[in-house]
Amino acid sequence: MISQSAEYSLRAVLCLADAGAALTTQQIALVTRVPAGYLSKVLQNLARAGIVSSQRGLNGGFTLARPPTELTLLEVVAAVEKSRRIGECPLAIPEHAVNLCPLHRRLDAAAEAVERLLHAATIADLVKESKNEPHVHACHANKEPCHARHVALRD
Amino acid sequence: MISQSAEYSLRAVLCLADAGAALTTQQIALVTRVPAGYLSKVLQNLARAGIVSSQRGLNGGFTLARPPTELTLLEVVAAVEKSRRIGECPLAIPEHAVNLCPLHRRLDAAAEAVERLLHAATIADLVKESKNEPHVHACHANKEPCHARHVALRD
């Protein structure tokens, strides 16, 4: 549905929204269980796309560049991978330049449905949802280190 | 949304349904504009999955193994790639074994929407649709060789 990088991006952004403070790559990697070295690249892309802000040096790290209430899942995904919507006939058939054939109309409809769903929820929505479920913490966090981390962050 | 192989599979199956007769790999490749060598692998997979039947030797080729009215797009796609539905927490978090976290619930909903759309149409539906659009022939066919081929097949 979405690439691994896109899933990692969503987990990282959720983690940052939940923390509400700057987190280092290492911290995000622990919480989200994303390989730290690769996460570094993902965060770099998110920074270039203006989704997160980065700060180097001691006490540096990453923060959300925009309020989570105004950041949809789709925006995060779109920042790291191109849309799967079918704009023009993949077979370059002239007659289909405007009107897609029945097959590609269906495939495009599927892509549209996915984007619509991803656009319907903000990062803040998901953070709030997970807070409302007492025994089910956010899936962007792992079990042991996560709890420790959350406690630490809130002290 | 779906893999390249899955798209090739759909084009090939539509082509076979439209022809209503056995077609060789070369013929399907011409009409669908799929690389012949690769299409050979795709058709092999479809045969193993029971979607098409193969016949070797002179006058051999591929035919649909089942009536197109009872073959959904989803069945064709599922024959060549695994479902994107999220059955269990990708982070293996125990609490999420049954209940997915908000993020993965959304991602699974997106996958479900795609599969629902692909399940809602049969191969026969698409063939019929393209026949109803006089100036827009099926996108599984290319322009020049396609017309020639169709004429040839119907003689």
Next chain:
DNA sequence: CGAAATCAGGACTTGCTTATCCAAATATAA
């Protein structure tokens, strides 16, 4: 039977995504 047509399957290449690792730049704190 022999020739031609056709699928089956294996070996291999290519390109992209995912992933690892390290040196360099930069920011903070004491």
Next chain:
DNA sequence: TTATATTTGGATAAGCAAGTCCTGATTTCG
């Protein structure tokens, strides 16, 4: 200023999907 914590960016490898090519097995036709 010096030590330390961090991101940045490059080089590189591993894994998988996509694509190519060739040989062998099978079927039909004359």
